[in-house]
Amino acid sequence: MGKYRMIAMIPARLGSKRIPKKNLRYLGEKPLIQYPIDLALQIPEFESVWVNTESRELGYAAEKMGARFHERPPEFSADNCTNREFTYHFMCHHECDYVIMVNSTSPLLSVDTIRRFVQFVNEHDYDTILSTVSEKAESFYMGKALNFDLKRKVNSQMLEPVEKTVWALTAWKRETFMKLEQEGVCPVFGGVLKTFPIPKDEACDLDTEEDWHIAEGAIKARALSGYAEPQYLNLEGMV
């Protein structure tokens, strides 16, 4: 066990918009909400694993999967609410040093990555840690070249990366978060902040139907990848 008391919080609205009832929908063998639950339950550093939802039905289903149910007031489940509101409400009810948010929209997350994240939290003293994907590609911001020189083409491995927040994993120090909120300051990126890059292929979002199909394909491909040998076009006799 690490030096901090950590608990896992899995946010799960029933009323998702772009993909309806996303958390209940089967992605491969199991409903989406079961992915972060199954992952979090494998992490011994988590004192408890909570699903934070406005839906009692979803809460009870989560309990059957081994998680605990934190009932979110409906006013924090509106479309214009952010993780600021529901995380503060959650922290008011659960003592700990860190809340680790594990998001159901990243079902490709591996147990190895979540282990490394938890270890990183335990070995440091940050207030906020965000999972990111680090991208080495020629990028533009506000119409201007950001991380490259228009007068040179270099191998993309040489570029300075842009780090994109993916919300797969977030660690918040409870004390700092609650203090900032009580002072009227937004605590989501509060205090001493650090980014934690995770593998690109674990960081899918599930915003659209097409994202869903890609994730489903990736999960099936992962299950098969131990068996499938690559096949190649035979070039013999071509010349």
Added chain:
Amino acid sequence: MGKYRMIAMIPARLGSKRIPKKNLRYLGEKPLIQYPIDLALQIPEFESVWVNTESRELGYAAEKMGARFHERPPEFSADNCTNREFTYHFMCHHECDYVIMVNSTSPLLSVDTIRRFVQFVNEHDYDTILSTVSEKAESFYMGKALNFDLKRKVNSQMLEPVEKTVWALTAWKRETFMKLEQEGVCPVFGGVLKTFPIPKDEACDLDTEEDWHIAEGAIKARALSGYAEPQYLNLEGMV
């Protein structure tokens, strides 16, 4: 037909490093190199469709798939070469107004997207057009918040996007490119440059084995998506 003479160039090294013999490897039903060929052959605006490779075997295989073979000198196929060198060599041998580079590493590209890209080229007068993916996520560059305020959490739809070049599709005006190269100026981002966002789910890269599995899964999922009905966890009787 549009107002410009356009030809398609598909770069394809045989000696790929991170995924060996990538272009020959079967991705679902067909070898990778066949994806851009099949796409480009559906675009009537292309006067011709060329595979630009150092390998005669791969060149002849491409011809069997309906493309033409541009033989790239081996010195432009080294690991430290960029599209600057092999595109200039290609342009020296093929007259046209625009070279449209269609990359084999983006097999999820749709014919609709390539049609819209070609139409965009035809309706404007840019020297360079790069396909990008537009990402609305809290992003960091050189350790600093780039497109968001650490003191506020807003819905990610409200963020200014970062546009990442994906090299799925590139249009270069031949005259400008060749003139810049002859003046010793790097032409890859030369002249009046424009970005062209394409759908995120068509912009996969194939840099790693895991990317390959995800793309394979996505292609299988696409083929099935007409049939598969979403399945949901049943919450009835949970309360």
